[in-house]
Amino acid sequence: MSQKETEPKSTESANKKTPFFYVKKAIFRIETARKITQFCCFLLLNAVVFGLGPWPVILPIIGTLGTPTKTVLEAFGTLQWMLFELLIPFLALASIFLIAVVVSRSLCGWVCPFGFVQDLLVYVKKVHTQVSPRTHKSMIKVKYLVLAVTLFVSGTLAISLASGMGQSYKAALGEDFARAPFNALSPADTLFAVLPRIVLEARFGIPALMETSEALGTVANGILSAPLLLWARLAVMIGIIVLAVYIPRSWCRYLCPNGALMGLLGHFSFLGLKRDPVKCTKVGCRLCVEACPMLVPILDLPWEKFNDPECIYCLKCVEACSTKAIRPKFP
Template sequence: MRSEIKQKLLKFNTFRRIVQFLSFIFFSAMVFNLGSLPLLFPVLWTWGIEPNTVGDAFTALQFMLYNVVFPWLAIASFLIVGVLVGKSFCGWVCPFGFVQDLISFIKRKKMEISPRTHESMVYVKYAVLGITLFVSVTFSVSKLMGSSRGYESALGIFAKAPFTALSPAETLFATLPKMILGLRNSVLEVPFLEVLSGIADVPLLFWFQLAIMVAVLVFSAYVPRGWCKYFCPHGAIMAILNKFSFLGLRRDLVKCAKGECRLCVEACPMNVRILDLPWEKFSDMECIYCMKCVDVCPNKAIKLKYP
């Protein structure tokens, strides 16, 4: 029994959960009034709470383009993290990734996604990235040329941050808590019936944002890291950079029981085809370095490789 507990504690994933939890606290540190830090991270967070301890690089990129500023800070954040540690921030730091990991505990039986569907669905996130960049860049150019007024009114709330306006993380971490807090305050101040009639005045956009957030969270309960694999534009950028990262994994051919066991492949939340990748070093575009494959291998055949 004691050795079982010891073995569990020594797993990478026990340590990863602790790091994810501490990162989540750090991101929400405005609760402890830590103030803002001049840091941008390539993870899905929110800009809707003040003061924000750290910023999310993709929202910063959209804001900078809106203000006609070259987004070098956001690009630097993606490049530095991507090259040094690949997509590991998705596995260890991202607050929305953490929420998905917690949610996936609810539903033990997962939905089977066929390899073919998976292979096609992974491209959806590049479409989300492409549409966002298209809107932000064209808006920036039109503003630079002094002809943005009509475009801005046509885009409405999507002019400033086309992706973040509908991001499930923005709704979960900022819009919804603010709404609940506002409702709670009104319940204390005005009669209940008036509060109910106030709900009817909530903008349609909020219900749309809420529907997206709920759909994403339910999907993630059935499909591990469903949002990350298929829809997240941060994940799309980091997937490209993962190819050029110093970080990778190595599978020892002598220790690996390949044909007899596929435990690592089954444990992988990102559907990485570990056994088909080069054994010397692999850094698949989708790998978030969650280390589940390392923990599950009974022969200790998979290890980190750096550089």
């Protein structure tokens, strides 16, 4: 009898979890490691601010093209710029092909600064908008359209400039669009390059203006006379940020041409995921599918190895699986 009475107590104390248990659990999570990596990469990519770099590195991520405050170049922007300069974009293409074949879209999940911003925006709302599978299936094609239009404009401009007949085409596009059609409206360029420049100019310019008698009029004129492209850039950036608050990684899922290109090439990647069919309970579980920010239909893909073009290798599915059925596979 007395033994029976003591049993629940010992079980209770064994199950009692100290704050240290929860801290340890939080630290040794893949998601914690990913967030730390993303944050460190974010600092490294902008390390010019701290006097480091620039380094001769080109990465297939979405950063900025038109600012000196970056340590590495973004491949897709460099590709457009080299075509504009009538250079064969060997280096940009080599970076895209090499990284896609070795690690697929994992830079999207672990390095890209705009991906990181979207991952942080997820915390603004607790409940997110669910996109129906049908809408999702149609919408993921949009990023391939963005990719095709960008390459078409850059390619045709390069050919016409090389043949000596492209000056009017270039003038019609305008300097920014001609140099890099995607980056001219890229929300990452606006967020990381254009917006800080505006803030800095305002920080130093407005106090000086306020000392003059026509200060307010001058500021108002300055705002009103801002180029249309600037307003368009700001509108696109705000729209994308608001969308990312409601739909996790919506830019990456539906609009990013770099993600589209890496996803296409990622089909041939050494890196993939595998799902152990013995450990996977599948029916009535779906924890991995629900954890996936990119809506990858994990349970419908081959269990031996899958490298879906939408997968950004965030490994949230690996962490979500209670039976540890999902694992990265290389090669």
